[in-house]
Amino acid sequence: MPGLQPLSAQLRGDPCLPLLWLFLGPICCSYAPPGWRFTASEIVIPRKVSHRVSTAEIQGQLSYKIRFGGQRHVVHMRVKKSLLPRHFPVITDNDQGAMQEDYPFVPRDCYYYGYLEGVPGSMGTLDTCHGGLRGMLQVDDFTYEIKPLEASSKFEHVISLLVTQKTPGEDEKCKIGGEDTNQADEEALLAEMPRAGPVYMWWPHRKYIKLLYTVAHSYFLLNPNQTSVIENVVIMNNILHSIYFQAGLEVCIRVLCIWNAGDGMRLDIWRDGGSLVTRFGLWKMQRWQGMIPHDTAVLLTGRRFGNDRYYAHRGGICNPNWGASFVCVGNNHIFLASTLAAHTLGHMIGCRHDGPGCRCFRRDKCVMAPETGLLDMLSNCSYVTLHEVVHRWDPCLSTSNVPYNNFPYVANRCGDKKLDAREECDCGTMKDCAEDPCCENSCILTLGSTCSEGSCCVGCNYAQPGRMCRDVLGICDLPEYCTGLTHTCPDDSYIQDGTPCSPLAVCVKGNCSDRDMQCQALFGFNVKEAAPICYRTLNMRGDRFGNCGVRVIRGGGKPVKCEEDDIMCGMLHCANVQKIPGGGEHTTFRHIVVHDVTPKTCFGFDAHFGTLTPQLGLVVDGASCGPGQFCKDQNCTFYPDLNFSCDVSTCNFRGVCNNRRHCHCQQGWKPPNCDVEGGGGSVDSGPPPDKRKETRAKIRMSVNIEVALLLARFALLCISGIIGSLFHLREVVDQRYEETASEKL
Incomplete structure (x- = not known):
C-alpha cells in the first residue's frame, strides 16, 4: 500500500535516532519506565459532613464521606495555617537572563492535614484550592490519590491506588555514606529507650524548618509552566509538613527559585549525588544565605546524577554549606518524590536508616527505611533523634518563618x-x-x-480638656483624659503594684485577682481554691501536675518544683468543681485526690509548654501567699521588696500612687501632692473634668429651666385671661344687640 514501508527501510531511514536518544537521555530521571503505577481507580462523589457547634460552623475544619476500596470512610480535615509565608517569593529568570523576584498569588487557606475516622494511623494530605479534593490518603501501607474528575458537574472525583514498582537491575537502596546500621548498637539503644519520655517530653516545643527550594532547568523542561511548577512544589512541601508535623516540626517554604532559562550553576559536570550536593551547598551559601536566611536547601532535578536519585549530608541542617540535598523528581509521581524528599530531610536532621528494631504504627516500612518508597510515617528510632532536635534550644529551628522582605527601606508616600x-x-x-x-x-x-x-479628636479638632479617652478596666486601673493639646490619649497608667485591692490580693500591672477569683474564671461560679494540702503535696513534686513554672533549658522545658515558701504561688488548685469546661487543644484539666484527715479534691488546668495557649494554670501575680506577702513570678514576695518611694502619705491620704510613682488625687484635690484644691487626677492622666463647674452648670441649667417654665406658665395664664375677656366682651355685645333689637320691635 502507498505510504507503508518495510521495517528494515524504516530502520535504515532513521540513522539519527540513537543520536537523538543520546541528547534526550540526560533530561529524564532514568532511562527506565516510571517507578510507580496505578493498580485500581474508581469514581467517587464526596459528601460534605457539617461541622457545627450550636448553629455556628467551625472554621478551618472540613469532613467528607467517601466510599472507596469497598468501604465507606469519613475524612476529617484541618487547615494548615503556617504552610506558606504571608509573602511567597518566587525568583525566576527574565527575558534578558537577569533574576527577577515575584510574589504570585498562592492560596494559603486551602491546604489541609487529615485522617480517616476509625482508621488509626491513617493520614491525609489534601487541598481544596481548585474547588474539589486533591491529594494523598494513606491507609496502612496503601497510598491513594484523589483528584477531581475533569468536566464533571456532579462533584465526581477519581481515587486511585498508587504503588511503586522496581526497575529490573536497579538498586533502590539509599546510598548516603556512613549509613550502615550496627545491629548490636541499635539493640543497646532501643534497650535504653524508656517507655515514657523524660519529664519534659509532655510539653513539646514547636520548631520550624525553613526550606529554600531550587528547581533545576532539567526539571523545568519536563513541564515548562511556572504556575504548574509552583503548584507541585507546594504540594511536595504540604506532604513534608504532614509527615514531620507529628514530631513537632513544621516544614515551611522560605523561598522558591526556578531556573527557567538555564541552571544557575553547572550541573552536568557532576557524576554522583554527593559531589553535586557539596557544590550546590557552597553555591547557595554564597548566593542566598546572607540575603535570605534559611535552614536548608533542596534542589529538584529532572535527571539522576550517576545512579543517585537523591542525596543529602547527614546532620547538615542549619549548616550554611552542608545544609543541602537534591531529589530527582523527573517522571516520578509527585507523592513518591515527596517521600524521597522526606527521606533526605530526615538525613539532614540527623536520622539514620531504620534497622530491624525500628517500627512505625501500622506500616511495614517507615520513612527512613534503607529502601525508599511511598512511606509516610516516622519510626520510633527516628523519633529519638527528632526529639533531641525539637527539645534543644537553638537560634536556627526555634525561629518561625518570618516573611522575607526584599525592600527593607520603604519610601514614604x-x-x-x-x-x-x-x-x-x-x-x-x-x-x-x-x-x-x-x-x-x-x-x-x-x-x-x-x-x-485619635481618641482625643472630635469634629476634626482637639477634644476639650477633661474628656475621658480611656476608661478604667478594673479596680486597679486609672482613667485617662484628653489634655486639649493633642489628638492622642495619654499613656495608660494604673495603680502602683503592691497596693491592696481585696482581702486576698494586691494590684499587679493593673490587675486584681486572687486564687478564688482565678478558680471561678476557670471552672465557674461557687468554685473555691483547694485546701492548702493540695499546694503542699503537689507543688513540691516538680512534675506536670505540681510545679512553680517551667524553666527553659537546653533539653527543653523542665518543670521546677516549688520551694516550701512558694507553694501557694505555683500551680493553681481548685475545689467544688461541678463541670469541666472545654479548654481547647494542647490543654489538660486534672483531678487529683490528696489524702489528708479527709480526702481533698484538687482540680487544675495545664496548657502545654511551647504552644501559643495562655498558661492559666499557674497562680496569678498579686495573690496573697502569707501575711505581708504576695505572689510575683511564682515567688512569694514581701512588700518591702518593692522599694516603695510613693505611698498614701506622699499623697496626703487624698489619692493613690500610680505605676510611675506619681499621686493620682481624688476629685477636689490637685496633683502632684494632693495638698491644694483642684480637679483631681495626676500629672500623667490628663486633667479630669471639674465636677464643681459641672455642678454649677447643672444648677444654672436647672434654674434657667425652672424660670423658663414659670414664664411660660405666666404667659399661658395671660393669654388665657385675654381670650376669656374677649369671649366675655363678645357675649356682652351680643346681649346688647339683642336688647336693642327687641326694643325696636
Missing part, C-alpha cells in the same frame, strides 16, 4: 494610611478621602481642622 513625618494626615485612597471631612487627599488637614484621627 501619601495615601497609604500611615502618618509620615511630612504629612499632617493620611486618609488613604481618593474614595476614603472623599468621605473624610478632616483630611484632604494631598495629606493636609482641611481648613479649620487641627486633627483627623
Whole structure:
C-alpha cells in the first residue's frame, strides 16, 4: 500500500535516532519506565459532613464521606495555617537572563492535614484550592490519590491506588555514606529507650524548618509552566509538613527559585549525588544565605546524577554549606518524590536508616527505611533523634518563618494610611478621602481642622480638656483624659503594684485577682481554691501536675518544683468543681485526690509548654501567699521588696500612687501632692473634668429651666385671661344687640 514501508527501510531511514536518544537521555530521571503505577481507580462523589457547634460552623475544619476500596470512610480535615509565608517569593529568570523576584498569588487557606475516622494511623494530605479534593490518603501501607474528575458537574472525583514498582537491575537502596546500621548498637539503644519520655517530653516545643527550594532547568523542561511548577512544589512541601508535623516540626517554604532559562550553576559536570550536593551547598551559601536566611536547601532535578536519585549530608541542617540535598523528581509521581524528599530531610536532621528494631504504627516500612518508597510515617528510632532536635534550644529551628522582605527601606508616600513625618494626615485612597471631612487627599488637614484621627479628636479638632479617652478596666486601673493639646490619649497608667485591692490580693500591672477569683474564671461560679494540702503535696513534686513554672533549658522545658515558701504561688488548685469546661487543644484539666484527715479534691488546668495557649494554670501575680506577702513570678514576695518611694502619705491620704510613682488625687484635690484644691487626677492622666463647674452648670441649667417654665406658665395664664375677656366682651355685645333689637320691635 502507498505510504507503508518495510521495517528494515524504516530502520535504515532513521540513522539519527540513537543520536537523538543520546541528547534526550540526560533530561529524564532514568532511562527506565516510571517507578510507580496505578493498580485500581474508581469514581467517587464526596459528601460534605457539617461541622457545627450550636448553629455556628467551625472554621478551618472540613469532613467528607467517601466510599472507596469497598468501604465507606469519613475524612476529617484541618487547615494548615503556617504552610506558606504571608509573602511567597518566587525568583525566576527574565527575558534578558537577569533574576527577577515575584510574589504570585498562592492560596494559603486551602491546604489541609487529615485522617480517616476509625482508621488509626491513617493520614491525609489534601487541598481544596481548585474547588474539589486533591491529594494523598494513606491507609496502612496503601497510598491513594484523589483528584477531581475533569468536566464533571456532579462533584465526581477519581481515587486511585498508587504503588511503586522496581526497575529490573536497579538498586533502590539509599546510598548516603556512613549509613550502615550496627545491629548490636541499635539493640543497646532501643534497650535504653524508656517507655515514657523524660519529664519534659509532655510539653513539646514547636520548631520550624525553613526550606529554600531550587528547581533545576532539567526539571523545568519536563513541564515548562511556572504556575504548574509552583503548584507541585507546594504540594511536595504540604506532604513534608504532614509527615514531620507529628514530631513537632513544621516544614515551611522560605523561598522558591526556578531556573527557567538555564541552571544557575553547572550541573552536568557532576557524576554522583554527593559531589553535586557539596557544590550546590557552597553555591547557595554564597548566593542566598546572607540575603535570605534559611535552614536548608533542596534542589529538584529532572535527571539522576550517576545512579543517585537523591542525596543529602547527614546532620547538615542549619549548616550554611552542608545544609543541602537534591531529589530527582523527573517522571516520578509527585507523592513518591515527596517521600524521597522526606527521606533526605530526615538525613539532614540527623536520622539514620531504620534497622530491624525500628517500627512505625501500622506500616511495614517507615520513612527512613534503607529502601525508599511511598512511606509516610516516622519510626520510633527516628523519633529519638527528632526529639533531641525539637527539645534543644537553638537560634536556627526555634525561629518561625518570618516573611522575607526584599525592600527593607520603604519610601514614604501619601495615601497609604500611615502618618509620615511630612504629612499632617493620611486618609488613604481618593474614595476614603472623599468621605473624610478632616483630611484632604494631598495629606493636609482641611481648613479649620487641627486633627483627623485619635481618641482625643472630635469634629476634626482637639477634644476639650477633661474628656475621658480611656476608661478604667478594673479596680486597679486609672482613667485617662484628653489634655486639649493633642489628638492622642495619654499613656495608660494604673495603680502602683503592691497596693491592696481585696482581702486576698494586691494590684499587679493593673490587675486584681486572687486564687478564688482565678478558680471561678476557670471552672465557674461557687468554685473555691483547694485546701492548702493540695499546694503542699503537689507543688513540691516538680512534675506536670505540681510545679512553680517551667524553666527553659537546653533539653527543653523542665518543670521546677516549688520551694516550701512558694507553694501557694505555683500551680493553681481548685475545689467544688461541678463541670469541666472545654479548654481547647494542647490543654489538660486534672483531678487529683490528696489524702489528708479527709480526702481533698484538687482540680487544675495545664496548657502545654511551647504552644501559643495562655498558661492559666499557674497562680496569678498579686495573690496573697502569707501575711505581708504576695505572689510575683511564682515567688512569694514581701512588700518591702518593692522599694516603695510613693505611698498614701506622699499623697496626703487624698489619692493613690500610680505605676510611675506619681499621686493620682481624688476629685477636689490637685496633683502632684494632693495638698491644694483642684480637679483631681495626676500629672500623667490628663486633667479630669471639674465636677464643681459641672455642678454649677447643672444648677444654672436647672434654674434657667425652672424660670423658663414659670414664664411660660405666666404667659399661658395671660393669654388665657385675654381670650376669656374677649369671649366675655363678645357675649356682652351680643346681649346688647339683642336688647336693642327687641326694643325696636
